[in-house]
Amino acid sequence: MAPRKKAQFDAVATLNEIESKFEMVQVLDEEGNVVNNDLLPDLSDEELVELMERMVWTRVLDQRSISLNRQGRLGFYAPTAGQEASQLASHYALEKEDYVLPGYRDVPQLIWHGLPLTKAFLFSRGHFIGNQFPEGVNALSPQIIIGAQFIQTAGVALGIKKRGKKNVAITYTGDGGSSQGDFYEGINFASAYKAPAIFVIQNNNYAISTPRDKQTAAKTLAQKSVAVGIPGVLVDGMDALAVYAVTKEARDRAVNGDGPTLIETLTYRYGPHTMAGDDPTRYRTSDEDSDWEKKDPLVRFRKYLEAKKLWSEDKENEVMEKAKEEIKAAIKEADSTPKQKVTDLMENMYEEMPHNLAEQYEIYKEKESK
Structure with a gap:
């Protein structure tokens, strides 16, 4: 019997090599120190402060929204604390004319894209007025079907390309969304047509209560980009400057005709999946929560700005008080809207x-x- 020839390829080695390439991009460490000067984004002092203001304002919105939900004054609500850098720094890299296709946790991006807060509250209540966006707000209502926004984004991005516009369509899902068929179909379609899209997976470690490592054997979610032939990036989702830098680069590529990018932001949600009965203490440990609290995106960015003499406790308190007043006025207007x-x-x-x-x-x- 003739000896069996040794295979001229090693599929396992190829997989290991690909997976090893997806190292996490980081600009600031947990103490707010710059660890990668080459990736430090070119943002002015005013822009850095504005980004921090948005993050603080949104943390207050989250706290108040949870309280309003418990009072029965809001309907469906998915907490956002812990994901401010992932959500707002990525959005900060966009232009007003870009299109945002959010998931149900991504209401903050809609608000900063121009959606009045009152309408965001009405959306939570299931009121049709909450889905009537003002002229000039290039966005779709938050998608409730897991992953469906990825297919929609491929279509919107192709429409942008066909019209010759220098804009992008960006969408968000969680790690659970990357397990859906719509996820693959969306990124594959956009890849085939080099559509100007940015696909963001906010990997907060749990699809409701299912740990990420129970959803897929892939070491990263970013590497799923390889299957459809587009760039993929794994970024520290608690680092606002790193998230901004990779999103800005993805946008630049897209508007220059180089197609879509898949971004995985490694982040964490401090609250439950939604306020509809989820209890995270049943599947997360207190030690895990404590470890991630040390990576709080607001604390990290605050330390960085304080070192640059751009932020102070008084400034933060001022932003918080402004947020509380604006939220109070918006919920009052929502309450006065005809049922x-x-x-x-x-x-x-x-x-x-x-x-x-x-x-x-x-x-x-x-x-x-x-």
């Missing part, structure tokens, strides 16, 4: 009322008039 009626739902759903609903419409209209 949504059943007939509103029917009218918004159908241009021509089906026969079976036409009869029901008249019944509800009569009830609502009393």
Whole structure:
């Protein structure tokens, strides 16, 4: 029997080599010290302060939204504390004319893209007015279907390319979203057409209660970009400057016609998955929470700015008080908005009322008039 020839390739070695290339990009360490001067973004002092203001304002919004939810004054709410750098620093790298296609945890990006806070509150309550975006706010409503926004983003980005616009479409999902079929279909379609898209996976370690290592054997989520032939980046999602730097580079590539990028931000959500009954103490340990609290994006960025004499406790308190006042005014306006009626739902759903609903419409209209 002839000796078996040794394979001329080593598939395992190839996989290991690819995975080893995805090292985490970081600019600031946990103490706010610059560890990579080459990647330090070219932001003015004013821009650095503005980014910090947005992050502090959004942390206050999260705290107040949780309280309002518990009071029964908000509906669906997904906490954002811990993900401010991932969300807001990536958004800060965008232009006003770019398109944002958020997941349900990404309301902060919508607000900073121009959505009035009152409408964000109404969206949480399921009110149709919360989905009526002002002219000039290039965004879609938060997607509830996990991963569906990735397919939508590929389409929006292709539309931008066909119109010859120098803009991008950006979308966000969690680590759980990267396990969906829509995720792959979206990045593959955008890759095939070199559409100007930025796909962000906010890896906060848990798809509700399922740990990331139970979802996939891949060492990183960023490496999934290799399968569709686009660049992928793993970045410290608690480091605002690193997130900004990789998103800005991805945007520059996209508008120059070089196609999409997949970004994995390694981050953490300090609260539950949503306020709809999730209890993170059942699947996360206190030691894990403590370790991630030391990486708090606000603390890290604050230390960096304080060292540059750009931030102070007084400045932070000023931003917090402003946020509280704006939130108070917005929820008051939301409370004064006429409640949504059943007939509103029917009218918004159908241009021509089906026969079976036409009869029901008249019944509800009569009830609502009393």
